[in-house]
Structures are given as C-alpha cells and as structure tokens.
Amino acid sequence: MQIIKDKQIIDDRWSYVADDAELKNGDISVSLARWKKDKQLLLKSDSKIGVRIGPADSVEDIVADLKDIQLIELDFPAFADGRIFSHAWLLRGRYNYQGEIRATGHFMPDQVFYLSRVGVNAFSLEKTEDLPVALSTLNDFSVNYQKSIH
Amino acid sequence: MYQYNNHDQTLIEQRVAQFRRQTESFLKGQISDDQFRALRLMNGLYVQTHAPMLRIAGPYGLFNSKQIRKLAHIARTYDKNYCHFTTRQNVQFNWPQLEQVPDILEELASVQMHAIQTSGNCLRNTSSDHLAGVCIDEIEDPRPYCEIIRQWTTLHPEFAYLPRKFKIAVSGAQHDRAATQLHDIGLHLVKNDAGEIGFRVLVGGGLGRTPIIGQVIKPYLDKKHLLSYLEAILRIYNLFGRRDNKYKARIKILVKESGMEKFSELVEKEWLLIRDDLELSTDRIDAIKTQFTPPAYETDAGQDTGFAQRQLENKAFATWVKYNTVDHKIPGYRAAFLSLKAPDSPPGDMTDAQLDAVADLADRYSFGEIRSTHRQNLILADVKQADLFPLWQQLDALKLATPNIGTATDMICCPGLDFCSLANASSISVAKEINDALDDLDYLHDIGDVKINMSGCMNGCAHQSVGHIGILGVDKKGAEWYQLTLGGSSENEAAIGERLGPAVAKDQVTKAITTILDVYIEQRLDDESFLDMVKRVGITPFKEQVYANN
Numbered sequence A: 001m002q003i004i005k006d007k008q009i010i011d012d013r014w015s016y017v018a019d020d021a022e023l024k025n026g027d028i029s030v031s032l033a034r035w036k037k038d039k040q041l042l043l044k045s046d047s048k049i050g051v052r053i054g055p056a057d058s059v060e061d062i063v064a065d066l067k068d069i070q071l072i073e074l075d076f077p078a079f080a081d082g083r084i085f086s087h088a089w090l091l092r093g094r095y096n097y098q099g100e101i102r103a104t105g106h107f108m109p110d111q112v113f114y115l116s117r118v119g120v121n122a123f124s125l126e127k128t129e130d131l132p133v134a135l136s137t138l139n140d141f142s143v144n145y146q147k148s149i150h
Numbered sequence B: 001m002y003q004y005n006n007h008d009q010t011l012i013e014q015r016v017a018q019f020r021r022q023t024e025s026f027l028k029g030q031i032s033d034d035q036f037r038a039l040r041l042m043n044g045l046y047v048q049t050h051a052p053m054l055r056i057a058g059p060y061g062l063f064n065s066k067q068i069r070k071l072a073h074i075a076r077t078y079d080k081n082y083c084h085f086t087t088r089q090n091v092q093f094n095w096p097q098l099e100q101v102p103d104i105l106e107e108l109a110s111v112q113m114h115a116i117q118t119s120g121n122c123l124r125n126t127s128s129d130h131l132a133g134v135c136i137d138e139i140e141d142p143r144p145y146c147e148i149i150r151q152w153t154t155l156h157p158e159f160a161y162l163p164r165k166f167k168i169a170v171s172g173a174q175h176d177r178a179a180t181q182l183h184d185i186g187l188h189l190v191k192n193d194a195g196e197i198g199f200r201v202l203v204g205g206g207l208g209r210t211p212i213i214g215q216v217i218k219p220y221l222d223k224k225h226l227l228s229y230l231e232a233i234l235r236i237y238n239l240f241g242r243r244d245n246k247y248k249a250r251i252k253i254l255v256k257e258s259g260m261e262k263f264s265e266l267v268e269k270e271w272l273l274i275r276d277d278l279e280l281s282t283d284r285i286d287a288i289k290t291q292f293t294p295p296a297y298e299t300d301a302g303q304d305t306g307f308a309q310r311q312l313e314n315k316a317f318a319t320w321v322k323y324n325t326v327d328h329k330i331p332g333y334r335a336a337f338l339s340l341k342a343p344d345s346p347p348g349d350m351t352d353a354q355l356d357a358v359a360d361l362a363d364r365y366s367f368g369e370i371r372s373t374h375r376q377n378l379i380l381a382d383v384k385q386a387d388l389f390p391l392w393q394q395l396d397a398l399k400l401a402t403p404n405i406g407t408a409t410d411m412i413c414c415p416g417l418d419f420c421s422l423a424n425a426s427s428i429s430v431a432k433e434i435n436d437a438l439d440d441l442d443y444l445h446d447i448g449d450v451k452i453n454m455s456g457c458m459n460g461c462a463h464q465s466v467g468h469i470g471i472l473g474v475d476k477k478g479a480e481w482y483q484l485t486l487g488g489s490s491e492n493e494a495a496i497g498e499r500l501g502p503a504v505a506k507d508q509v510t511k512a513i514t515t516i517l518d519v520y521i522e523q524r525l526d527d528e529s530f531l532d533m534v535k536r537v538g539i540t541p542f543k544e545q546v547y548a549n550n
Helices: A032-044 A059-068 A083-094 A109-117 A128-137 B006-027 B033-041 B065-078 B098-109 B143-153 B223-240 B251-258 B260-278 B282-292 B306-313 B315-324 B352-365 B385-397 B428-437 B441-447 B506-523 B530-537 B540-546
Strands: A002-005 A008-011 A028-031 A049-053 A071-076 A100-105 B045-047 B052-056 B062-064 B082-085 B091-093 B168-171 B185-191 B197-203 B215-221 B325-327 B333-338 B349-351 B369-372 B378-384 B452-455 B469-476 B479-486
Touching (some): A002 A100, A028 A032, A049 A059, A049 A100, A083 A100, B062 B065, B065 B098, B065 B352, B143 B168, B143 B223, B143 B282, B185 B223, B197 B223, B223 B260, B251 B260, B306 B315, B315 B333, B333 B385, B352 B369, B352 B385, B378 B385, B469 B506, B506 B530, B506 B540
Parallel strands (some): A028 A049, B168 B185
Antiparallel strands (some): B045 B052, B052 B091, B062 B369, B325 B333, B469 B479
16 A cells, blocks of 8 residues: 655555554554553564554653554544644654654545654655645645744 | 745645646546545635635634735636635635636635635634733734734645644733633643743644533743744644544544543653753744834823813714723724624624725724634734724724624624525624624613624534524424523633523524613613623523523
C-alpha cells in the first residue's frame, strides 16, 4: 500500500495487528492496550514496532517507551477529532520523539497541511487516489503566523 | 489601523486559492457534504434556509472606507444589495451563490479582508471594545493585542478542530463594552500594584443554551505571556473538552464539570512548560503598536463654538448628540454612532448605497475609519465637534441617525426564521412590531437605557440571556412562542436574565414588552435605570402585570 512519507509517495511495509490477532513477523503496529500487555514479547522480536494511539489515549502512557518505538500511528476515528493534533504536537514538541508519526483512519486530505505543521510526517489516507492531492496541499501555504513544530 | 504586510497578504491570498480548490472539489463530488461542511464553515460559509450565508471577519470591529466600499460592491454584485452586521462585529451576506464565494473572497483579499474562521469549531474572530483608543476610561488600547491574537489564531494548526467554537474578547477600559465575561476567554487590560499593565484572564463564559458568566483564572498575566497562556488554555480544552455532545462541548462545560480549581491547575501546569518558549517580545508588541498610533487630531478642535450653538437652535440635532455620540479622549472630538436600528429596517442591516455613503462620510469626517459594535451599530470614532452638524444632516438623509442608541429600540436581533435554518421563530417581524409600538421618541427617551435582545432560537445569537429584557423564540407544536427574561447584562456586572414566566404567543410579545416598560415607568425611583429597578424589586411586579389576564 502507498502512503505519503516525508513529502513523497512511497510503498509501505508496515501492517497493523488487531488486538485479537496473532503477532506476526515484519514491521507491525499494535494498539496502545496491546503494547502495554505484550511489551516484553514485542521487544524480543527482530521487527520494528509501532504503536497506534487514538484521540482518547494519553501520549504520556508511552513517553517512557519512545526509544523502543519506531512508528506512532495517530488514528482518527472521525476527521473532526482534533485531539490528534495536540497528541502530535506533544510527541514532537514536548517529548522530542524522532521516529515516524503517521496519521491513519478517517481524516481528510485537506487536514494534511495542519497535521504536518504539528509534526506528523506520514499519512495513510483512506483512499489512495487522494495521495497526489494530499501531497499538493503541503504547499498550500508558504507563510504562517504561529510557532508550532514546522 | 493595522495594514497588511506581504506576509499577511500572501497568507490570505493562499487561503483564497485553497478554498477555491476545496469548493471545486466539492462541486465535482470529490469531497463529501460532511467534509465540505467542516471546510466551508472554517471559512464562514453556512448553508441557510434560502441560500448560503457568508460571514466576513471584522477584525475587532475595524474597517476602513475602502473595505466598506468593497462590502457595498459585493452586496451589489453578489447579493441582494444589503449586508448584515453581527454581534461579534462581523458582516454577513445572506444571498451569495456557492460557486461565486471564491470570487467574493478574492475581492475581499484585495482590500485586506477575509472570512477565515468566522464559523466552525475553531478559534473565531477576536472582538473588542468599539471605543478602543478613543474612550475616556481606557487603561490601555486593546487593539494591538487583538491584532496579535488575530494573527496567532489565524490558521493555527493545532486548534482548528476544537470540540466547539471558541471566542476571545479583549477590553482595555474600565467599562466592559465587549461582553468579555460572556466569551470563552475574556481578557481585561489591568494595572497591578506595581503600576504595570497586564491582563486579567477570564475563562468559561458563554451564551447559547447554557449561559454562564466567565470566571477569573489568572488575576494578572504579564503581557509577554499572553500567547503562551492562551495556548495552554487551548491545549487543555482541545485535549479534555467534551466531544460526545455538542451542547456540552464548549469550554464553559469543561470548566464547570472539572471545577475551576482543577481546570486552572491543568492550565498552569501546561503553561509553565511552554511559557519561556512562546514569550512575546517587547519589540513585537511595540511594532504592532505603531500600527495603532492616533490619527492627526487638530489641537484646536475644542475651540469651536458652533457645536453648542447648533444644539441650542436645533432640538433634533441636540437629541441625536445626546443619544448617538459619546465623549472622546481628545477635546473637541466625539465618537458618533450610526444607528442601524431605523424603525423600518431589520436590525443591523445596511444597503449598498448606505455603505458607499458611509465610506465617504468616514473619509470626510473620521480619518477614513469605521467601526462595528457589539450591539450591531456602526461608529465614526473621531469626529470633530464642528463637523457633527453636517454629519448628522447627512446621516439623517441616509436613515442612519435614529436617536435611539442604548434605548429600547436599539435591539440586538438575529435574522431568525426569515433566513436562518436553525431558528424556531421569527425575530425581525417581532422587532419591527416592538419598534412601531415605541415610535414616540419622548417616551423612548424617558425609558432611557434598556437593552432588548431577541433570538429566534436557543442558540442565542442575539444574546437574549444577557438582555435587560431578553426575548427567546421557541417552537410550541409548530407555533412561534416567546420566552421573556429580565435583568440580564453583558457589561461589568454581568448577569443572566431571570425567566419571567410561561412563553407568550407571538401576537402578545409587543404588549408584554410595553407592559414591562409601563411597570418600570410607574414604579421607578428618581433616576433609577430599568436594570437597577429590576435588581431592586425582582421580577414579581413585572410578572403580575404581564400575566394579569391569565
């Protein structure tokens, strides 16, 4: 599947493992609950590990583990849930997370610009045909008024 | 007034291009109704009963004559020759075509105007005191801080999808003319014990279905911390505000449910982590202040004697001066209100011809600047007293000189059922009926300061809950009924009005209002205002008379 990462459309190898599914090889992401439950097991594997966070989760719950996590997926249940934007800002601005932050779930191509400003650097869109337009929105503004991550 | 630099201009032009693309995508069916709804609302575009409604920002109520002429042009070209001024100092067009909205925005951008964040669940237009910089009771001019906040809020990436809308108002005077206690955040410029000026910060005020008066969260905040403190409040609200029920999603509910102590602890903790990084430098404040330096006032304006003479000779002029002008900090100048509450015109509405004429008057008499007020009137803020007579004559010819500012016919009124798809009842027709019943100016002036606010539904756009007399339209089995409240206020001693009794039928509203005013005239003490009397006697004497026949 293709996604946008660091302002390019690329093929993506990560897969999300649902809470009730078996862990598998390869780069996988899991829910915050699964991460908490199976952390030791996950850390033993050779794969890269990602954690998926929803708007109601608290990023403070994974702050201590950030060095072990290569991907954080911020998952939109609905595009209007703006908590995701603050989660991204906190991860980058306060906790200095350097890995990939990816927006997933139900968000709009037109939110990609603001998401990139608060530190999200990868976007898995609901419809892959929206990738080019989402990529182009990153150039919507050449100026801004406030300090954020970018 | 603030003039855009290249940075500001680039930003609004890029926003127009972005909205044009979004509109085209929607018209091609590439984005859903629901998604476009969020995008268009953040650009002030509603879908209303008859047509879209476009709300344009009046940044803290300031306009120049060029901008007012542009509004006239838009009214003529894209609408039905009029526009409507709102309680938050914005301007609304009720009849634009969706396809033409990007063109309208392009026209606006050419005169440094926009519709950014005039609607939607985001940071809205910042409002302020309509007498900022000219009033006699000012601690400090709030406009530079309004502009700093305007810039900070504009396209803020983190706070564009809040639980609900978010409104900030700033006041720099002793007398609160900006209803700051009824905003999500209210800021008052205050002096501390050391004589320094900073902000008293209020949070959690708001109107609508659950009117609540804001509480002080920070008695004194250094100016340099303004943006970090706002950001801390917004981050806590964005993370913890309720999103499960839109009627419980405003920050006032978060403050109420968590309790002020807990809420302010969260804000304080967040603020301490970010404040050093977001300091507002003195240089930055000073640079913005240079955009609000006073105009070139004439030093001998107070020596004119014709002004006093004209008032002696012409009673109508004297009456207008008394009701529609106020003192100015510079001797020989006054601020003149243009009443948008003429008897035969919907409250807050202006035609294209009036707009053009007012732009000319502003150029001639008030340094080319026009302001909109929280009570839906306009102001020429810097008029020489010697110019007031010719100004009055011309305003009179334009039907903008009804001497009713601050009186019972200076009603705040929403568009109601006539235009708004949310409304349960009409307001414009009821306002007209009340206006007709109070057409005797001597009677009106005898009643004095009475603020009547009327909304056509619970959303309360016309702030009925803080009207001295509030009128709220409700739907009862398909019929329009009206609930009355007494004793509300949005000024220094802010209060939520008390419900008078059961709702009254549409044809009984005017009778109820005149009955209330008659009770006041009969039972008031010497020089006692309507609001003071309601505070003294409560609602019972009014209730007894209004419901006497039931």
